[in-house]
Amino acid sequence: MIFKQLLAWNIQNELSLSNKIGIIVFFVALLALAIIFGLLLLYRSILNHAYEAEKTLQKITKVPVYSRIRRFDVILEVNPENKELKQFLDIWSANYFAEVFDRLRVPSKNLELFFKNPQNRRPYISNLLKIRQTRRQISDIFMAVMQIYNETEKLITFEKNDRDARILTRIEFNKIVDSANVILKKTDGKMSHAILINKIKRLEQVNGIVEKKIGDGQLTSARRIQALMIEELIVLLKVMDLNKRAEEEIEKVFSTRISEIKRDLDRYILSNEDFNKAQKMFADFVEKFEAQKKSFYDSMFLLNYKDAMIKYNTLVEIVKTFEIKLEVERSMKVFIKHNYDEIKYLFGQFFIDYKKLEEVIEYNRRLNNDVDSIRVNYESMNHSVELFNDSVLVFFQNIDAKKENSESLEQEKLSDRLAELLKTLQIYYARIYDLSLKLQSTKSIDEKLGAKIHDIRKVLSTTEVIMAKNTQLTELSKYSKEINEIYKNINSTETDQNVRILLTEPENFKRAIKSLDGCLEQAIRIKEEIFNVILLEQISQKAIVYLSLANVNDSLKDEQIANIMELYNKRDFKHAINITIELLNQQIDRN
Structure with missing residues (x-):
């Protein structure tokens, strides 16, 4: 450039x-x-x-x-x-x-x-x-x-x-061997020492093979064998731990529990027959326990720890089952002694409830409810319920006879039979309950009346609170008379027990519900009208204020605003709002 x-x-x-x-x-x-x-x-x-x-x-x-x-x-x-x-x-x-x-x-x-x-x-x-x-x-x-x-x-x-893994494996291996040596030194141990020694020797041989393969550079093969050896070590450790737990639990805890069971059993023996029965029960229990314990140790000797754990749990279940059986025996004896009358009352009450169900079905028929299928189901139960009643009577008659003759009750048979009867009773009560769910009783009718009255009172209470907060609106006073009339109607229905009973009758119930529905609709209408009055009053206030603010140029005549205020003072809120809106529109068009 x-x-x-x-x-x-x-x-x-x-x-x-x-x-x-x-x-x-x-x-x-x-x-x-x-x-x-x-x-x-x-x-x-x-x-x-x-x-x-x-x-x-x-x-x-x-x-x-x-x-x-x-x-x-x-x-x-x-x-x-x-x-x-x-x-x-x-x-x-x-x-x-x-x-x-x-x-x-x-x-x-x-x-x-x-x-x-x-x-x-x-x-x-x-x-x-x-x-x-x-x-x-x-x-x-x-x-x-x-x-x-x-x-x-x-x-x-x-x-x-690999070197670190070998060091750690050797450390853990030595720990397990030390623990095994402690077991081997015990003369009263239950584990087979020969099997344990052979197991440790075999693991030492495997560990030597692993180290040789690592020295030969066969690292992959060494790692695979090492993983298997670690699994074997874990198995051995579990078996040793299981052996220790088994000895402590079986030889100490179980022995203590069995001794407590024997003392507890002797404490609750009441007769010679009970003594012989208890001795036989305890002997059978000990025989079963010892056989299972021997089977458990056999599995331990073979290092079959999974099977040993199963048999160990079975030992626990044998003791628990026997304790539960004794508790059931004692409980049944005490239960029969102290609750015999209550048991008889329970069965007697069932038959009363069963008869009442027929009355409820008839009550629903008078309410024009469809009860044909319910009646068919009820009548289909009559024969089986009668047979059940007979078996209950025989059961309690036998008990009464033995009690009068001071004979010993066979607790086990008595418990089984009572359990059967209670199970049957539960089945029949469940069927009665299912049928009653489809029916309306006088109680449910009375609850419906109470719920309807509660709804009315809730609406009236809300309305009264609103009126109390807006006492400046004199036109709300006209609703007080209507509210008092509604209270008068529901109070007579709620407080007079004879009226409530009368209203539960089928021919009066629907009419009472219809009357209460009318009271509820009237209460809701009153609340809505009061809301409307309050809303119109607030809107008209704001409209007048807004109109006064908009009249900045005195374009409106004082007599127009005075007319609106006069309508507001007369409580003609709708007319006042309409004129205000009209004047505001004129003001907007003029601007």
Whole structure:
């Protein structure tokens, strides 16, 4: 741009010779400066590539691949059978020496000549291309060496983890062996010592195999066997723990519980017959318990801990079952002694309730409810209920006869028979309950009347609260009379018991419900009208205020606002609101 301006100026104005020479010198100097700047950039780029190549070369020498290869050589000398390591080492050695001693020779020599010969550092394009190629070759060799390093790193990490795992396994193994030796020293132990000793010896042999395979480099196989050995150790540990728990529980806790059961049993014996029966029960229990305990120890000797746990739980269940059986015997004896009359009353009450159901069905028929299917179901029960009544009478007659003759009651048979009768009673009560759900009783009718009265009182109470908060509205007073009339109607229905009973009669119920529905509708209407009056009053107040604010230019006549206020004072809120809206619309049109 400057050159064009100078040329144009030169054409328009003839320059002197000195000026022309000055211009030529200026441009020559500018060109020389550009060339020097370009050469400096080229020189800087050449040096950068050279120093980066030098840094990468130093990194290659610091990667500890060679030291690891020497370490693996030592390991192979100790364990020449480690074929897997030998195979890897051959590959790594060949690759490493090929990269470092073969491929790296040429680029490293070029780099050395670069720093020795100043001619190579001159800002020539050829020097830049040559040093870039050298840097690229060294970088590729560095990546190849790092790949070899990463491969050796995996083996180093695996070896380290494996060594730690072996140490931990050996520590835990020694702990288990120490615990086993404690058991072996006990002379009164229930576990078979020979089986335990053989188990530990076998695990020691397996551990030796694992260590040998690791030394041979068969790491995968060693890990697999080691995992199996750990599982065996866990099994042995569980069995030893189970043996300890079993001895403590069976020989101490169970013995104590059985002794307590025997003392408790003797305490509640009331007759010779009860004594003989209790002795037989206890003998059968002890025989069953000892047989199961022997079976449990047999499983322990075979180290079948799963089966042993099942049999151990069975021992617990045997003791619990016997305790429950004794408790049932005692409870039934006490229950019959202290609750005999209540039991008889329970069955007697059922037959009374069953007869009352027939009355309820008839009551619903008078209410014009469909009870045909209910009556059919009820009548289908009559025969079975009569048979059940006979069996209940026979049951209590037998008990009464034995009590009169001071004979011992057979508690077990008595308990079973009473349980059967109570179960049958429950079934019949469930059927009666299902039928009663489909029927309306005088109680449910009375509850409906009470609920309806409650709804009316709730609406009236809300209305009275609203009226109390708005006493300034005199026109609300006219509703007080209607509210009092409604209260008078529902109070007579609610407080007079004779009236309530009369209203539950089928012929009066529907009429009473209809009357109460009318009272509820009237109460709701009163509440809504009061809401409307209050709402209109508030709206008219706000409309007048807004009209006064809008009359900023006195465009409305005072008599118009006075007329609206007069309507408001007369409580003619609707008329006042309509006129206000009309005046506001006129005001908007005028503006």
